[in-house]
Amino acid sequence: MSDIEFKNYKSATTTTATADDYSSENNYQQSQEYETSVSGGKWENFKDSFKRADREEEDPNLTALERAAIRTAKAPLKRKLKSRHLQMIAIGGAIGTGLFVGSGTALRKGGPLGMLIAYFISSSFILCMNFALGELAVEFPVSGGFTTYVTRFIDESFGFAVNLNYCMLWTIGLPLEIVAASITVDYWDTPTKYRDAFVALFWLVIVLINLFGVKGYGEGEFFFSIIKVACILGFIICGIALVCGARGEYIGGKYWGSKYGGVFHGDSAGAQFKGVMSVFISAAFAFSGAEMVGLAAAETANPRKTLPKACKQVFWRIALFYIVSLTMIGLLVSQNDSRLIGASSSGATSPMVIALKSHGIKGLPSVVNVVICIAALSVGNTCVYGASRAMCAFAEQGYSPKWMKLDYVDRNGRPLVGITIVSTFGLISFIAASDKEVEVFNWLYALCGLSALFTWGGICFAHIRFRAALAAQGRSTDELTYKAPTGVIGSCYGFIVIFFVFVVQFWIAIWPTGYKEMTANEIATNFFETYLSFPIVALFYISHKIYTRNWKFLIPLSEIDIVTGRRETDLVQLKADIALEKAQLKAKPLYYRLWDFFC
Known part of the structure; x- marks a missing residue:
């Protein structure tokens, strides 16, 4: 034994x-018993499904940290995600408008090679982060996943800041994606007066999917991911054919030449370096959701077998869908193409669409644009799922007022209050019909531009602290069901690179390219549009320290709970x-x- x-x-x-x-089996069994024991008609069962799921009584003598560990371990969520759901979430879950559309901004700011360098570096630490997350999620398949690990293994105040930041990231992401999807239909010269109708349609579809519970999310992502993956594979094959001269002209590295701006963007080495570093924001936005597999662990039927496989899929998603497709984009589109201006907000300026149109491919640009709409729906679906689960874990860790009832989970395993709040916030997307649309879009984007980096850095640091706590408490890694292939070294690498990105982004935010010709107002606007999420998270952290008067920087290794919630x-x-x-x-x-x- x-x-x-x-x-x-x-x-x-x-x-x-x-x-x-798993340690939370009793709670799941209660919710499963409900499904088989209810009697009466379908309408009665439907109404009863919205009632709050029963929870076990808590020991009042436990500390706040112990209560948080137990509540997240025994959250009454449903284990309805199957292996195929998790595989497709891993492969296509983070493929959204960040790749299909935002890569145009990356190409314009960094140049074709600069874009690849930034995405490759981002990919390397994301891979390390995912393996670390896989190890933690297999051992602790608890509500909130990594948002809980940060609180348990690092510090309560840091956990509060990262949790609230993560809730904000996905809550803001919903109207962003709906607006992006509604603007995408402009490609077909859709009258602006119909914009509200498309916003309403996209919003309704996303909300309805999530009202079907975790299985609805899983099936939706399975369907959406298949379409996105098929589109990207098709674009890669078509791109290779075009580069090799399928249309009668051998393109090769033509657009990497000095005539088209060269491999980097900018006239000087300093400007080129800033250009490459600025692409990290686009990469962070594009890779947002790479951690979703860890969040879904608490609702997965068999995490021990499915999570490690899902983590492996991240490598292929990065290597094939991002690096190869971005290489094709850089070979087929010039960084100086005027259609890339405003690439963050219009499907018509998607570099994939531009590449196909520029080289005489008819029909396919419309197909890609349809897929961009589906990608926006997919990420919107993820926004509601991610934010609602993060809000639930936020409350279970004791961070939110009880009257908000963010930990309300019904008998079908749906965090209803969280879903309602996120869905309501999504109504901001009706700003798409306003003349202030671009301004609002840019500031929403600024709020979540660097937010994902806090999450990924927190995961890497939590993994480092977990391994250190094992050693400090005389435990061995031999007891781990799954070990991250990159180990602690990979997590250290990921954390250091993320810290470096924050430092460089601060430099770029204060001294952007061409800052000598900019006014003080323009520099201030650039700073907050680039770096707004950092002071917000810092404010969350400091406020929690002051409120709780907990001045410990880190939880002592000997006091870290490495038992509660384990399988x-x-x-x-x-x-x-x-x-x-x-x-x-x-x-x-x-x-x-x-x-x-x-x-």
Whole structure:
């Protein structure tokens, strides 16, 4: 028997725990019993499904941190995400308007090679972050996922700041995506007076999907991701053909030449460096959602088997869908193309659409534009899911007033109050019909421009602290079900790179390219549009420190709770299961083993 301290351990007369049992099983069992025990008509069952799910009573003698750990571990969410859902969320979940449209801004600011360098560096630390997140999520499949880990392994105030920032990121993201989707229809010369109708349609579809619960989100993302992946693969194949001369002209590296602006953007080395660094904001926005697999762990049927595979998919999404497609964009579109101006807000200026139109491809630009609308719907769907779950975890950790009831989870596992708040905030998207649309869009974008970096940095640091706490408490990594392939070194690398990006972005925000010709007002506006999220998060952190009078910078390693919420399992049985799986895999053909290793 393992030496791990199990809470609520089952007696010897019950079924032996397997490697797939979890500490929050009792709560899930209660919610599952509801589905099979209700009686009456469908209407009565439908009404009852909105009632609050039962929760276990809390021990009043526990500390706030202990209560937060237990509440997040026993949240009455539903485990309805299947392996295929998680795989497609991992592959296509973060592919949205950031890639389809925002890459135009990246190309214009950094040049074709500068864009690739920034995205490649971003990809490297995102990969390390995902492996670290996979390790934590398999061990602690709790409500809020990584938002909970930051509180438990680092510091309550830092957790408060990162949690609130993450809620803000996805809440603001919803109207951003709906506005982007409504503007995209302008490609077909749609009259502006119909803009409200499209906003209402997109908003309604997103809200209805999430009212079907986590299964609705999973099925929606499965469908959306298939379409996005198919579109990108099609664009890559078409792009390779065009670059190689399928239309009668060999393009090759033509647009990388000095005639079209060169490989970087800017006349001087300093301007080119700033251009490359400014692309990190576009990359951060494009990769937002890369951590969603970890958030979904608490609602996944079998995290031990599905999460590691989902983390592997991140590599292929980065290598194939981002790096290769961005390479094609850089080879087919000039950084000086006037149609890239305003690329952050119009589907008509998507570099993929520009590439196809510029080289005489008919029909496909409209298809890509339809996919851009679907991508916006997909990210909007993720916004409601991510924000509502983050709000629920925010309340369960004791950060929000009780009267807000953000931890309200109904019997179908839906955090209804969170979904309602995010959906209501999404109505801001009706600003699309206003003449202030671009101004509002830019400031909303500024609020969440760097927000994802705080989340990713928090995940890397939480993983570092978790491993340190294991060592400090005399525990071994041998008890971990899944170990991050990049280890602590990968998390250190990710954290250092993210810190470097924050420092460089501060420099760019204060001294942007051409700042000598700018007025004080223009420089101030540029600073807040570039760096607004940093002072906001700092304000959250300092305010919580002052309010709680908790002046500890970090939770002592010896006091970190590395037990609550861990999978309730017999470690001996777990090791036996893993050994059996390895033996079965070893007996498979070589091609199958290679596929399993990489995918």
